[in-house]
Amino acid sequence: MLEARDALLAWYDRHARVLPWRSAPGERPDPYRVWLSEIMLQQTTVQAVKGFFETFVARWPDVAALAAASEQEVLSQWAGLGYYSRARNLHRAAREVAARGGEFPRTPEDLAELPGIGPYTAAAIAAIAFDHPVVPLDGNIERVAARCFAVHAPLPGSKPLLRDKAQAFAGADRPGCVAQALMDLGATICTPKSPACALCPLEEGCAGFKAGIAASLPAKTAKQARPTRRGVAFVAIRADGALLVRTRPAKGLLGGMSEVPGSEWSEAFDASKARAHAPLSANWVKTAGVVRHVFTHFALELVVYRASVPRGTPDLPGMRWVAPGDMHREAFPTVFRKVLAQVPEKLLDFSGKSLRKSK
DNA sequence: TATCCGTGGGG
DNA sequence: TCCCCAAGGAT
Missing domain, CATH: 3.90.79.10 (Nucleoside Triphosphate Pyrophosphohydrolase)
Structure with missing residues (x-):
């Protein structure tokens, strides 16, 4: 798996998406921007988030500024982005962090105590902002892992298994880059439909590709109708x-x-x-x-x-x-x-x- | 474990 | 038009 991790990072160094919340290569990411972007990106497309992120950081450049805002101001700026409990929890978390001197927790366990931060977001912030050697499990990485390891069990039941499998990419060297590389891979190569396996840095070791079933994974349990x-x-x-x-x-x-x-x-x-x-x-x-x-x-x-x-x-x-x-x-x-x-x-x-x- | 919680784009 | 789904969390 070491080879796969290296291949992934080499691919990322050439193909990483340029996004407003990402720091320049070699520069320390700002935990505030990492946190804000991760909250906005929950179940939301990169394209939809970009404008909102720019507006937020322009108006509230740091966690103290956001904490000083009223909830109504935050909700008003969030309007149109959806899942409004995220905005309310964002505001609450900002006040909690500001009350601790503006320092974000640095481990997944401590991050997950803040409102609006669950297992995924805690792991993502810890890896990207604080070099914590953990692989967060989002929809992209679920898909990459299901294909790499040919996991046939359907989501969401297979989530714990996929989380374990994904840790095969964990390591002390550049954990934040690995997390973002897996997400970029899922968003641009290992896509839900018609994955571009020929361009994938993980093709050699991909059990799903080898079996010719990559595009059909991950399996999902049927969802109910919408009244x-x-x-x-x-x-x-x-x-x-x-x-x-x-x-x-x-x-x-x-x-x-x-x-x-x-x-x-x-x-x-x-x-x-x-x-x-x-x-x-x-x-x-x-x-x-x-x-x-x-x-x-x-x-x-x-x-x-x-x-x-x-x-x-x-x-x-x-x-x-x-x-x-x-x-x-x-x-x-x-x-x-x-x-x-x-x-x-x-x-x-x-x-x-x-x-x-x-x- | 299952339900509730927005929105917009793509096939 | 319809369905999928996108860096999920709270209850």
């Missing part, structure tokens, strides 16, 4: 341009994010009674289209109503009127950007271009 939930959302526009907005419960789906009022989302939603869910009495006008959005475990179809209401409209419990100039501070997740995009632009005073870029 459709339906509901209604209401966009109330006050005469001064303010919009009626509320904050979702702190935990759960889109926890802590902004939304416009509406119904619960359920498979049994009765569209004929949609108006009964309105937050206030007004001349509600049904908008033309239906907002469709897909979450991890259900699809959503939202009917949208809009109304113009007079300047003197009173406050409602648990809701607030947001002035046009403050809309950019709101942490609207993508589904509610789609909802707002249903309202004719001439009715909205805020410069909604950035809010309305979504489909």
